[in-house]
Amino acid sequence: MNEIKQEIISIRRVAQTIDGKIISYLKSTPLALEEDFSELVMATLKKHWLPLALLSSGVRDERLRQNGIWAIGELEAQISCIRRICGIENDPVAINSLIKPQITVTTSSENASILGDMSQTGQLNTDEDEDEEEWMQMEIPEELKQANQMLGWNG
Numbered sequence: 001m002n003e004i005k006q007e008i009i010s011i012r013r014v015a016q017t018i019d020g021k022i023i024s025y026l027k028s029t030p031l032a033l034e035e036d037f038s039e040l041v042m043a044t045l046k047k048h049w050l051p052l053a054l055l056s057s058g059v060r061d062e063r064l065r066q067n068g069i070w071a072i073g074e075l076e077a078q079i080s081c082i083r084r085i086c087g088i089e090n091d092p093v094a095i096n097s098l099i100k101p102q103i104t105v106t107t108s109s110e111n112a113s114i115l116g117d118m119s120q121t122g123q124l125n126t127d128e129d130e131d132e133e134e135w136m137q138m139e140i141p142e143e144l145k146q147a148n149q150m151l152g153w154n155g
Contacts, residue, residue, distance in 0.1 A: 009041075047074040 013019035027037050035043065051068040059067075083090065 047071050047078070 011023065013023055015021070015024060026040055029035075033040060048071070051064060051071050054064055054067055082088065
């Protein structure tokens with residue numbers, strides 16, 4: 001017989017911990033959601049990880065774009081729901097501090113802009129000369145470090 005390969009997940013957390021409280025909350029069918037616990041967990045995982053999972057499995061172009069748009073829409077809806085329920089105002093300053101800055105380097109000789117890549121260490125590679133890489137140390141704001149840490153982007 002051909003058996004269908006299944007991926008199995010099992011999560012156990014002590015009920016008094018934050019993780020345990022989240023699991024208990026989700027099992028209590030919050031906000032009168034009719035999904036059972038496993039479906040709610042999978043829906044949450046899809047919203048957060050589907051576009052990246054598709055990308056890593058080789059999906060590109062319109063399918064990846066559409067799934068990315070869907071996931072972003074779902075996450076934005078969750079953000080809006082959290083803001084309303086918790087009474088949190090839209091704070092553009094806080095939102096802008098979470099966005100990684102785009103750094104533009106201007107050369108004095110030609111006034112041309114070169115977009116550099118900024119790594120987690122705060123180094124800027126201008127790629128002016130492929131044989132000789134020059135790195136400039138950039139200070140990453142403490143708020144950005146904390147936001148990245150809260151989001152699990154410690155890489």
